[in-house]
Amino acid sequence: MLKLLSDMLPPNNELPTSTYEAKKILCPMGMNVKKIHACPNDCVLFRNEHEHLHTCPKCGASRYKREGSNSSTSHKKRPPVKDLRYFPIVERFKRMFTNINDAKLIRWHMEGRKSDGMLRHPADSPQWRTIDRKFPEFGQEARNLRLRVSADGMNPYRTLSSQHSTWPVLLTIYNLPPWLCMKRKYIMLTLLIPGPKEAGNNIDVYLQPLIEDLKLLWDQGEKVYDAYKKADFTMCAVIFCNISDFTGYGNVLGYTIKGANACPICEDSTTDIHLKNCKKNVYMGHRTFLPLAHPYRKRKRSFDGTIETRVARLPLTGNEVFERVKNIDIVLGKLYKKPTTSSIWKKRSIFWDLPYWEHLQVRHCLDFMHIEKMFVKALPEHF
Template sequence: MHGESLTNTSTTLINLDDDNRENNDSNIDDDNDHFNDPNDNLNEMFHDLETNIGADDQEKLQLFEEEGKPLYPGCEKFSKLNAVLKLFQLKSKNGWSDKSFTNLLVLLHYMLPEGNELPLSTYRAKKLMCPMGLEIERIHACPNDCMLYRNEFENEHKCFRCNASRYKRKKETDEVDDDVTKNGPPAKMLWYFPIIPRLKRLFSNEKEAKLLRWHSDERVNDGKLRHVADSPQWRNIDNMYPEFGEENRNIRFGFSSDGINPFGNMSSLRSTWPVLLCIYNLPPWLAMKRKYIMMSLLIQGPKQPGNDIDVYLSPLIEDLKTLWSSGVDMYDAYKKEQFKLRAMIFCTISDFPAYGNLSGYKTKGKKACPVCEDETSSVYLKNCKKTVYMGHRRFLPDGHIYREKKEEFDGSTELRKIRKRFDAFSRVKNLKTVLGKKTVSGKKLCWEKELALRKVLFGKTSQSFGNYLTGNI
């Protein structure tokens, strides 16, 4: 019951517009494989569910009963659960809305023979499959981004910093119940999708577990840069942490976050922030596929968190610290063995404003460059009220012809040199970070907070993360 195949399943492939499929996906399209597979190994899945849920939830698990029911009297090809699974695969693959899916279920219900077991709504279909779903944590947050109501603050009703109410209420003086679930909707909410169960599900599939070893087993290592594993940074991390590098199944994440408008119009009045993780162990043609990108956090609007994004990153960082330090016991369905999985954030992907929020550096104004800092060459244009950044000739080699030209540039020769590299961590090691909205101090600093992702990028080696930011590795 650890993922091994109980039967020799022969798959009958259906020609689904092969001419339009990508060549790289021809052998790894799991969705089509599962859709056409007559044996879904449901018994193995049921056994796993039965042994992994608590005793209090056993009565809620009705999959055994539902799986045994035929879709309609006399149907031998599809069970009730099997049919719903196939339909949900189509819904996910084609991006159907819940409303259109409900209309389809109603139509199919009336097209099938009387007495059929097909659900009549998307809600009922999801309730049928809920035991197979992944865990979701709904965490209440302060509307001013000061704190999350979790751990020791789980039962609090007001923010300990700004004293704002936890709930959407007409009057702040309204009485509150000790049970936080009875006081109305939260003023703001964070959705956290734990990453450890999702990694376990990836490794429990033999095909996916094999793909997670691709960078080590199948990558062509000829000195050319075709994959992230060919980069000097990948090799430097292996040298700095040999125990981490020896296990080729250890995960290296790419961390990305940015604001989006969930309503699809050009208005900027609302900003919702998803936090995504991509897996660089995978082949390059799969690493950025939607199937393998994990949305770990969803920070609700209407306003962006800004520098206080650290407040919302805390549940993710806790899991990443666990994956980095002690690791998590994992079963590899490809190798048929247990191992200790560790993970780290290999790099971050963001635009410049989001980079400023994550790193704590002010990416606006006269000193907007985090590499040049005080030596940033900037000019303020009074008429258009914009700051522009000039003086890039100093990055040219000594004696370059452009350094001597005047008329083509700003009327002067360029004699400055490239700035010497520095340790970014030295700028923030004595900085006391205060999360949540606060009054602006009189002294303006380029760095406003200790780097949020420093410890999960390189464990406790802050020096290494400073080098990472300034491009030394």
């Protein structure tokens, strides 16, 4: 394809005609990709202390595809069973600040935003002010990045079949104006978690490279040249929130999203009714969120025949959630059974390794697309 495009352009053009030449141009720009071999059972990544192993240290599965019992092919030339693609984020952030326009737009939330008490941008939210109050040194630097991470499964073969599920992990920069931060140009693909089966609860194994870079950007920062100010500065970054659908919410957070306690706000105080015929749980205690004087609380015939006198529980703070999950110790991997405990938490999410995670008011958000879709389906026909 590269050679064909080169022939279509005028003579003596500088378009690379091979993949090797194209990589020589892209890699110095910070657009390289790291291929990290992974255990086929999602136990570990073959990096750091496991880099030179040929089998998984936990389950013993082979790292490479087997071509036969008597194959003499060296391990270096044999393809891996599963490999993770990681696009390093630090070099990409550095490249963004070398562009004068992008370096100026990064400061928009502090210098160009209209602050009148209206909610137009994440910078107007209480979460943004909480970070500024908890970490004043971070908040005073307008060029420190506030990122949103999101992940979901998709079939890369242009079909709606669920037989293959590859999980991309994306980063969005919330420093930018609202008309730019959701543009394709500024959304960064950081991880490509391979299929064909989703990692599920073991997604923490594949998030390790990203979390390590995020911890580095928070603890030490990275020296970056700002083309707009024409000076070096130490750039830091924070994960503002995570956005996913409800299934991804359960995988990333480690909360049980099925059964009697599926509500992540009410948790063990969830009001549910188990339908015996269809073997499903339905949740009918929504009147607890209404004010105490609301007339719907006393309408028996319109609901379940009772008067609602209970009050909904407030969401748990970050410290309270961390106290519930800090002692949960599980072994990640498909071959390991989940511990038989009464806890509604399946694991301690890897995001708790970030020093600031427990101080955030809103750590996980549900995407609007699925909520709107399910809400519209539930409306009566006359609406």
